[in-house]
Amino acid sequence: MKKSFIRHFNANAIFHRIRIEPNVSQRDIATKTGIDKSVVSSIINQFSELGLVERNPVASGNKPGRPMEGLVISPESGLIVGVQIEADTIGYVAAALDGIPLCSRAQAFDGKLGGVVDLVARGINEIVGECARKGDTLGVGISVPGLLTDEGVLLHAPVLGWRGVPVVDMFASALEAPVFAGNDGKAAAMAEYMFGECVDVKDFIYLFSGSGVGGALFLDGDIYRGATGLAGELGHIKVVPQGRYCSCGASGCLSAYLSEPALADEIGRLTGKLPSSFNEIIERARAGDEAVIGVLDNAGAVLGSAISSLVNIFNPPLVCLGGDMASAEPYLRPAVERALQRLAHPSMSVQTKVIFSQLSTVSPFLGGVALALDGVTGLDSPHVLP
Amino acid sequence: MKKSFIRHFNANAIFHRIRIEPNVSQRDIATKTGIDKSVVSSIINQFSELGLVERNPVASGNKPGRPMEGLVISPESGLIVGVQIEADTIGYVAAALDGIPLCSRAQAFDGKLGGVVDLVARGINEIVGECARKGDTLGVGISVPGLLTDEGVLLHAPVLGWRGVPVVDMFASALEAPVFAGNDGKAAAMAEYMFGECVDVKDFIYLFSGSGVGGALFLDGDIYRGATGLAGELGHIKVVPQGRYCSCGASGCLSAYLSEPALADEIGRLTGKLPSSFNEIIERARAGDEAVIGVLDNAGAVLGSAISSLVNIFNPPLVCLGGDMASAEPYLRPAVERALQRLAHPSMSVQTKVIFSQLSTVSPFLGGVALALDGVTGLDSPHVLP
DNA sequence: ATCAATTATTCTCGTAGTAAGAAAAATATC
DNA sequence: GATATTTTTCTTACTACGAGAATAATTGAT
Numbered sequence: 133m134k135k136s137f138i139r140h141f142n143a144n145a146i147f148h149r150i151r152i153e154p155n156v157s158q159r160d161i162a163t164k165t166g167i168d169k170s171v172v173s174s175i176i177n178q179f180s181e182l183g184l185v186e187r188n189p190v191a192s193g194n195k196p197g198r199p200m201e202g203l204v205i206s207p208e209s210g211l212i213v214g215v216q217i218e219a220d221t222i223g224y225v226a227a228a229l230d231g232i233p234l235c236s237r238a239q240a241f242d243g244k245l246g247g248v249v250d251l252v253a254r255g256i257n258e259i260v261g262e263c264a265r266k267g268d269t270l271g272v273g274i275s276v277p278g279l280l281t282d283e284g285v286l287l288h289a290p291v292l293g294w295r296g297v298p299v300v301d302m303f304a305s306a307l308e309a310p311v312f313a314g315n316d317g318k319a320a321a322m323a324e325y326m327f328g329e330c331v332d333v334k335d336f337i338y339l340f341s342g343s344g345v346g347g348a349l350f351l352d353g354d355i356y357r358g359a360t361g362l363a364g365e366l367g368h369i370k371v372v373p374q375g376r377y378c379s380c381g382a383s384g385c386l387s388a389y390l391s392e393p394a395l396a397d398e399i400g401r402l403t404g405k406l407p408s409s410f411n412e413i414i415e416r417a418r419a420g421d422e423a424v425i426g427v428l429d430n431a432g433a434v435l436g437s438a439i440s441s442l443v444n445i446f447n448p449p450l451v452c453l454g455g456d457m458a459s460a461e462p463y464l465r466p467a468v469e470r471a472l473q474r475l476a477h478p479s480m481s482v483q484t485k486v487i488f489s490q491l492s493t494v495s496p497f498l499g500g501v502a503l504a505l506d507g508v509t510g511l512d513s514p515h516v517l518p
Numbered sequence: 519m520k521k522s523f524i525r526h527f528n529a530n531a532i533f534h535r536i537r538i539e540p541n542v543s544q545r546d547i548a549t550k551t552g553i554d555k556s557v558v559s560s561i562i563n564q565f566s567e568l569g570l571v572e573r574n575p576v577a578s579g580n581k582p583g584r585p586m587e588g589l590v591i592s593p594e595s596g597l598i599v600g601v602q603i604e605a606d607t608i609g610y611v612a613a614a615l616d617g618i619p620l621c622s623r624a625q626a627f628d629g630k631l632g633g634v635v636d637l638v639a640r641g642i643n644e645i646v647g648e649c650a651r652k653g654d655t656l657g658v659g660i661s662v663p664g665l666l667t668d669e670g671v672l673l674h675a676p677v678l679g680w681r682g683v684p685v686v687d688m689f690a691s692a693l694e695a696p697v698f699a700g701n702d703g704k705a706a707a708m709a710e711y712m713f714g715e716c717v718d719v720k721d722f723i724y725l726f727s728g729s730g731v732g733g734a735l736f737l738d739g740d741i742y743r744g745a746t747g748l749a750g751e752l753g754h755i756k757v758v759p760q761g762r763y764c765s766c767g768a769s770g771c772l773s774a775y776l777s778e779p780a781l782a783d784e785i786g787r788l789t790g791k792l793p794s795s796f797n798e799i800i801e802r803a804r805a806g807d808e809a810v811i812g813v814l815d816n817a818g819a820v821l822g823s824a825i826s827s828l829v830n831i832f833n834p835p836l837v838c839l840g841g842d843m844a845s846a847e848p849y850l851r852p853a854v855e856r857a858l859q860r861l862a863h864p865s866m867s868v869q870t871k872v873i874f875s876q877l878s879t880v881s882p883f884l885g886g887v888a889l890a891l892d893g894v895t896g897l898d899s900p901h902v903l904p
Numbered sequence: 905a906t907c908a909a910t911t912a913t914t915c916t917c918g919t920a921g922t923a924a925g926a927a928a929a930a931t932a933t934c
Numbered sequence: 935g936a937t938a939t940t941t942t943t944c945t946t947a948c949t950a951c952g953a954g955a956a957t958a959a960t961t962g963a964t
Contacts, residue, residue: 139950159912168952173914197911198959335745349831351742358737359721360869362833368863369830382863441827444755445735447748477754477768483746524921545941554922559943584930584941907964915956920949927944934937 139175142167146175147509150185150203151230152331157190157200176203183209184229184509205230210267212508213256213309214500216275216316219243219291219343222252223497224259229270231327231505233495234263243292249306256307269309273503274299275319277344279361284313287361290380291344312507317346318355318364319499320492324452325350326502328491333450337442339366339435340455340492342410344379345387349446367391369441371434389434392456398427410456417463425463432464436471443476443484450485454492461488525561528553532561533895536571536589537616538717543576543586562589569595570615570895591616596653598894599642599695600886602661602702605629605677605729608638609883610645615656617713617891619881620649629678635692642693655695659889660685661705663730665747670699673747676766677730698893703732704741704750705885706878710838711736712888714877719836723828725752725821726841726878728796730765731773735832753777755827757820775820778842784813796842803849814849821850822857829862829870836871840878847874 145165150156158176162169179185188202207228216223220243225236239255241248252274260269276299278289284300304311314322321338324330330338330350339347347366349356356363367387368380375384376394388394392410399413400406402423407413416424439451457464465488472481491498531551536542544562548555565571572595574588593614602609606629611622625641627634638660646655662685664675670686690697700708707724710716716724716736725733733752735742742749753773754766761770762780774780778796785799786792788809793799802810825837843850851874858867877884 142950157912158914169912170914170916170953171951174950177914194961195911196909196961198913198957200912335749351737351744356737358833359835360833362866362869363721363831365833366831368866370826370861370863373860380863380865382865384861385863440756442831445749445752445828445831447744447746447751449745474759475756475770477756477766477771479766479768480748480754483748528921543941544943554924555941556924556943556945557922560921563943584928584939586941905964908962910961911959913956913958916954918952920951922949923947925945927942929942930940932937932939934935 142171143175143178144506144509146172147179147184147205148326148332151205151326154204154230155188155190155202158203159200161203179509208265208267210270211260211263211265212270212501212504213259213272214275214497214502214504215252215256215272216497216500217241217248217252217292218277218316222255223500224255225495225497225501226259226263227498227501227505229505229508231498231501233498233501234265235259236495236497237262238497245292245294245297249302252303253306271504271508272303272307272309272311273319273500273505273507274303274311274313275316275497275499275503276313277316277346280313280315281361286313310507312503314499314503315361316499317366318348318357319503320346320454321348321350321355321452322506323498323502324454324489324491326505327498328452328454329487329489330450330452335446335448336450336452337366337439337446337448338452338454339439339457340453341390341392341457342455343392345385345390351446366438366442369438371437386434386438390431390457395427395431399424402427410459414459417460428460428463429467432467433471435464436468437475439468439486440472440475440481443472443481447480448484450487452487452489454489456493458488458490458493464488528557529561529564530892530895532558533565533570533591534712534718537591537712540590540616541574541576541588543588545586547589565895594651594653596656597646597649597651598656598887598890599645599658600661600883600888600890601638601642601658602883602886603627603634603638603678604663604702608641609886610641611881611883611887612645612649613884613887613891615891615894617884617887619884619887620651621645622881622883623648624883631678631680631683635688638689639692657890657894658689658693658695658697659705659886659891659893660689660697660699661702661883661885661889662699663702663732666699666701667747672699696893698889700885700889701747702885703752704734704743705889706732706840707734707736707741707838708892709884709888710840710875710877712891713884714838714840715873715875716836716838721832721834722836722838723752723825723832723834724838724840725825725843726839727776727778727843728841729778731771731776737832752824752828755824757823772820772824776817776843781813781817785810788813796845800845803846811849814846815853818850818853819857822854823861825854825872826858826861826867829858829867833866834870836873838873838875840875844874844876844879850874 149161158172162172186204186206190202211226214225221238222241223238225233227233277291279287286297286299288295299313300311330336334353336350345367349364368385370384371386372384376388377383378385378388396407535547544558548558572590572592576588597612600611607624608627609624611619613619663677665673672683672685674681685699686697706726716722720739722736731753735750754771756770757772758770762774763769764771764774782793
């Protein structure tokens with residue numbers, strides 16, 4: 133429990149408040165975060181010297197007294213870049229310090245470890261050039277689909293086949309900006325907390341689906357990793373005893389019913405026409421294809437059963453569903469609600485809101501941005517969110 | 519994130535180390551806890567002045583150099599008292615500061631709020647008199663079966679029918695020693711962490727059964743309460759869709775299959791002979807009553823399914839089962855193992871040990887002692903573990 | 905225009921905690 | 935008895951927070 137950690141914590145909390153409520157006063161920050169006004173003042177000064185935060189004169193609303201200073205994240209003061217490494221794609225987002233994406237792009241990727249550093253370095257250069265902004269690149273956040281140690285070594289990334297890769301050091305040596313790395317699911321949850329539907333919610337459960345299903349437990353204002361780092365890997369919750377086989381080797385995993393490949397396979401098996409993307413699945417559901425709708429409804433039931441367990445255990449105020457799930461909301465929600473009705477504890481589920489977040493659909497790859505922003509605004513953060 | 523909190527945290531960590539490993543040196547404490555040696559020295563001095571810790575000269579094992587000072591919890595330095603309020607009983611334990619119980623007793627209780635303060639005050643006096651020790655009563659911990667606010671108000675205790683009772687203030691005004699109160703399940707988990715099988719385990723899931731089923735999530739070295747305080751109320755995890763009705767009004771709860779009344783009812787229904795206590799259930803199982811063994815096996819299967827969900831979500835190093843479950847281990851464990859095999863993720867369950875803790879059977883009512891001890895050694899703790 | 909009232913921010917100072925290293929204490933070996 | 939070794943304590947420097955005084959900027963009344 134180091135002291136510098138308190139500063140780090142306070143700095144992040146203050147930046148967070150300014151981001152989600154531009155033009156707040158120091159006074160408001162102090163009362164809302166519980167941090168002392170003099171500490172707020174000192175941290176704001178630090179941010180101000182670094183050029184991360186600007187003070188706007190705000191018209192006093194005909195009230196007596198010194199008018200407040202409106203604090204905003206400097207929109208011109210630099211860039212942060214989020215990088216998301218997936219099995220077949222690398223996604224890039226350049227964003228201002230307020231987290232608002234300026235430009236983004238995705239690049240095909242063969243998954244090979246050799247050459248990835250150069251590839252990413254070039255990718256970052258290109259996207260930084262593309263948005264043509266003055267100001268340094270203040271931080272790069274790299275979101276990877278696997279388990280990291282506190283030292284920034286990627287222990288194992290099944291979908292990439294990587295093992296023991298020192299991600300942070302590897303990229304840090306090739307990039308000028310500070311590098312922050314983290315697990316993809318946990319980074320996405322962080323993004324949801326910073327920019328999305330979970331802003332300011334101190335306890336929520338996050339689930340996302342895509343080529344796999346991942347998640348995170350956001351507890352007491354932070355992501356819970358557990359002793360092994362595997363806590364919150366919600367894609368492999370068992371939902372059907374002796375159910376379908378999953379790519380992980382076990383059977384009955386949530387991922388085996390909800391991931392894009394799982395849905396596509398099942399739809400292909402039933403209709404003889406294998407969808408080539410999640411969008412195609414949604415298109416066919418919209419067009420009224422009963423088989424597709426049935427598969428999605430079944431996936432919703434399975435998802436609902438997983439959510440019910442989570443509700444019974446955590447009684448969270450919020451469960452947030454992201455990734456592909458968001459666009460499938462109309463086809464999933466009824467089954468989810470039915471399952472909750474049937475399986476979740478009534479007095480608990482009334483306190484829980486289940487939402488489908490559009491964030492990852494509207495602007496994907498924000499996980500890396502969240503990692504970088506958290507690192508940059510922490511005023512000397514550790515470089516890993518394992 | 520106040521500074522005094524760091525002191526509190528460090529003090530507890532140091533005391534904890536001395537308790538679980540008597541005769542450690544300051545040096546060892548520093549290396550094992552990561553706290554700086556000068557801080558350890560300062561905190562030990564504080565404890566020493568308060569008379570809570572004593573320094574023993576320890577023979578140097580024929581090694582050169584200054585021999586270490588062995589630190590031990592002063593066994594003579596005072597008492598702490600744990601009080602556990604249940605539906606029909608109030609349990610008392612007086613213990614030394616090392617947590618070792620000196621004497622304990624239980625008292626019938628009609629569950630009525632009026633007069634409970636006097637009753638408990640008398641009970642505490644009697645048990646303190648009984649163990650006839652010099653030294654003050656340094657703290658009283660009160661474990662109650664319900665949800666508390668941070669201010670020590672018991673919001674609701676279903677089994678007692680109490681609502682909005684300011685437990686801490688109420689007892690504090692009648693007792694001379696500082697009063698600490700907390701939820702029974704969470705206090706029991708704390709006891710397990712301090713005295714039982716979970717000593718020093720930073721992440722574990724605790725479940726206990728008795729007249730109801732309760733539990734706690736011990737995460738990152740502390741109990742997780744969640745936004746509402748209901749997190750970790752594991753007795754009402756749903757394990758059987760549309761299953762048996764539970765006293766809470768919902769159906770399919772773990773509690774409806776594993777609590778003593780639930781087991782007794784089911785056994786009574788099948789055999790026509792209603793057991794009057796959990797001991798009788800165990801006796802009949804030992805005597806080879808197939809119906810009883812079958813009921814316990816079924817309960818084990820249901821329990822195993824609940825544990826599987828928990829394993830899949832938390833991947834905890836340890837799941838600890840206490841209360842009545844401990845004595846039923848031979849009849850529950852096989853079914854639990856089968857369920858884990860079938861429902862838990864293989865790569866996760868290999869990292870999880872499931873243990874039946876004897877602590878609550880051998881010396882019950884330790885929850886209150888844990889609350890008091892945590893409060894006393896925190897050097898100025900808050901008075902509630904909600 | 906000036907002064908009081910009011911409100912926001914900054915500064916000052918006291919207290920606490922941490923880190924690193926020097927000093928002191930206690931013992932064994934040569 | 936001197937020296938090496940190990941444990942504990944003390945010293946110093948540094949960083950952070952917290953409470954209240956001081957300062958700054960504004961409105962409204964005189």
